[in-house]
Amino acid sequence: MGLIKGRASISRYQAAGEPPADFWDFIDRRVKANAFKDIEQSTAEIAVGWTSVTDFMDTQFAFAPYSLNPYVVLGMRVDQRKVAASLVNKYHRLEMDKALGYLEEGRKLGRVRREELKDKVRLELLARIPPASKLYEVIWDTSRGELWLGAGTRKVMDLFEELFIASFGLELIPRIPFLLARDLVGDSALAARLEEARPWGPLGQEA
DSSP states (O other): OOSSSSSOOOEEEEEESOOOSSHHHHHHHHHHHTBOOOOTTSOOSEEEEEEOSSOTTOOSOTTOTTEETTEEEEEEEEEEOOOOHHHHHHHHHHHHHHHHTTSOTTOOOOHHHHHHHHHHHHHHHHHHSOOEEEEEEEEEETTTTEEEESOOOHHHHHHHHHHHHHHHOOEEEEOOHHHHHHHHHTTSTHHHHHHHOOOBOTTSOBO
């Protein structure tokens, strides 16, 4: 789910490091350099890049639609295609049967040749399957260095962290509930109690 429409799954981060003085020019260069690149006509399995948050087809960023000073608002588009193992096995068997027809009776295909045929089948199937597209909203409050990602799964978080660091060269620190609570209590007497806190089970039993 996203941040802009409907219910949201949110992951929070803190950006560490100092961006350059020409910040908005820097953002413009890096966003465009890491814009989403289509894999429709290829056999690539996954592509990740920036798009407009309101139009996942917009990778030109005319008039800098991501700039809502002090916020940077972007879409992270993820295109991925998958081939079911059952399909690979089916067509691999057909290719092996075809290859065996060219061999002398009693001869078998070697391991290397079988693997080559399997790779060939997989690439052919990938070329025939269009990738599925997903868009995840990203909001960056540059005045406080805080970021919100409209996703909560580890896989999407990993993709986002990799893309953000490659794009902007800033470290990302996940803002998990414990760290947020520690910031809130500061150096008060509650800090020690927070460090001693343990998770509780659904029936009030300590886990």
